[in-house]
Amino acid sequence: MSDRIQQSPANDSTREVSKNLPAVGLVATESNAEWIAAEILRIHSRAHQAIVTAAVDADLQALTFARWLDAEVVLPSGNWAEADSPRERLQLFAKEAGYPGLLYHGEEDGSVNLPASRDALKNTEKFTVDAQLEPVTEADPTVMVGIPAYNEAATIGTVVESAKNYADTVLVVDDGSTDDTVEVAAAAGATVYEHDRNVGYGGALNSIFDQADRGDADYLVILDADGQHDPSDIPELIEQQQESGAEVVIGNRFDEDADTEMPLYRRFGLFAVNLMTNLSLGILRPTKQISDTQSGFRAYSTEAISSLAEDNSIGDHMDASTNILYHAHSNGYQVVEVPTTIDYDVEASNNLGPVEHGLTLVGNIIRTVEREHPIMLLGVPGVSCVLMGFVFTYFTMFNYLQSGSFPLGYALASTTFTIIGILASFTGIILHSLELYRK
Template sequence: MSKVGEINIDGNLTVSTNNPAVGIVATEGAAESIAAEIINARRNGHQAIIVGTDGGNQEWRVFARALGARIVDCNALFDQQSMKECLLETAREAGFPGLVFHDDPTSRIDLEASMNVLQESDSFLVDSRSKPPLERGERVLVGIPAYNEEATIGNVVKEGLEYADEVLVVDDGSEDRTAVKAKQAGAIVVEHETNRGYGATLHSLFEQAERACVSHLVVLDADGQHDPSDIPKLVEFQAKSQSEIVIGSRFVGDGETNAPYYRKLGLLVINFLTNLSFGAIRPKSWVKDTQCGFRVYSPRAFENLANDPGIGSQMSASTDILHHAHERNYDIVEVGTNVNYDNENTSSHHPISHGITLVSNILRTIERERPITALGLPGFLCWFGGLAFTYWTITNYTSTNTFPIGLGIVSGFLGLSGILFCFAAVILHSLQQQSGIR
């Protein structure tokens, strides 16, 4: 087989046959670990060669093909020596200068140590050196929801990798080269076949963080609004405070934003309604920035969120997550960050339609969760208005001896509507109490 100098796979990371290869023995149930080792090898310029027994239905094969690894089927008995021989023969034929042999994909390869041993050895093949098992407290994962963000995703990924162990991009059915750009920058990419919505991408991030057993999941936008250099500050604050959710807020401490005034006004309204839906009346108890996508989640938070069907699939997910947190008494803290709106196309949603959608969703939530506030208070005001119009109707009739039909209709309508609203509020509140919703 002729020697190929450079191999570029899927526009992602370039590996070279001038570097030693990494040979991995595939075992059932270790597909995700195998995928992680392939990515680790390729990120450092090494080709991964996976050996397994005959049969094309194993899950690890799907990952290996998608990540550009070589797959070798070994017809011999599945023992370590036969696996070594298959990998050794493949690596020599492909022209690699050496091979690191890894027979336990559930353990992590210490690639640097393994390559040092190979370099110092006269042998073509050496057994891998393994890292100690990961503990949850060691890893930070940056998760980026993305939709048609090819212009900015590469820089965001590269900057995120400076402050995290891994960067995971969930491409929500983009029509451009977002996924390719993210891979080229070094991210792990999960692709939705269709555009499923912001909430669906967050759900995928929560699931992946749960599987990866990370200590902190940092979520930030793909459009460059958020500054990745703020990641250490937010992570450190979460580690010290043990809070379930840390929000990078535009409106507390040293947080700043150059958002247009109409956006600030819209955020003020949305923040007020969102806090009202929690039952937070006093401003001191408010979440000041309910819609910022720059957040850090603890394991307790993202594990529960990954399994909560109540998190919507669209942009209202940011509010749904806060309701989830409020119901479970999570600690939510806000740390000041800067949000930059100078980038072009910082949102794929029109601000007015987006705001109307958010407000309508919040109002529905208030109606469901706070019926006394949503229905009882307006009902009382309607009833009081009806009472005032009734008084006006009576005084008008006594002074003119003519019944004012218009005033009578208005007073009757307001009074009846108020009674119905109050009655509905009491019924819904009683049902909530009985069903234990609150």
């Protein structure tokens, strides 16, 4: 044996390998100890011998693992030449040890495809060939369905059973229900996360995002617990997310392909809320606007799940859907929509009346615009008021010079518009400056 190679002691009684098969050469580095150990176990389980050397002249943790697992360990001696590569070192040892060939794997990941590597060795006259690797197969993405629920015992079981056909995990967040929602959801096969008290729709969504983030879900789809949403649409949302790369996909009730019969009063109210939401987001072009800003049927990517789980500004109540869109907009997320079916012929589809719900949404939009876009909410109207004040001032002076009498009405209008305009403009500028400083 050459004095340039040192061999670790091998315990032949504990290793069932054959010298009639080619050995597999591996290269240890400072960072691949776990991979070395796993690959040695795999190689030995298939009756091949693993020979491990080091990329540097050091006894690394990977080499220690190799000794424990009865692999042949080859270390360079103190007088080894720079030209002596790990491949040459492993080949020399394999020849002297009597192996019929060497399957060299110098990468830090991947597993050797032993049958394919042996075939490659047979088809060449060389003693050493680069090992053929197992094809890399990506794991199927995991889909979690999240369902916020409050006193939905009558419908939650059916929703969970249907959603299970399209998801790896169905998570029901019970928001302090006083009925049998928890028991029915668990019996249907859902994982149930319970709130001690009712904190609202947004609070349930916050818990869903947090649990999805902890569970490393690739996709999260939110469904209503009352049976309005059709779980069979879940694959379409996920497919659209995969194709577009969008962080948020919304089930759109207003798409021409959507099969939704919406009451006229609800359609009119949502049209107004959609318009206000898009304006508050600064989306002015109709082709870029979100058609259904209040749809609760949405899919979220891993990135969106993680950022939403950390966002404490998502409200607890029904305005959370709008707050999530503000979050997506501020983070530069892409939002796309797909047509969906909504069934409004269900009992107690909304805990809030339409008027109360609408006022809640409008109030949230106004507060958000005031916080995020004070120039638009206060500055622009303020400047308009100042201009109107100038117009009434002109009429006041014109009438006084023409008739000699002072038009009190024009003067009061001029003063009122000018003062309100100046106050609104300066308030908008101050709020805008504070927002810039906060960012």
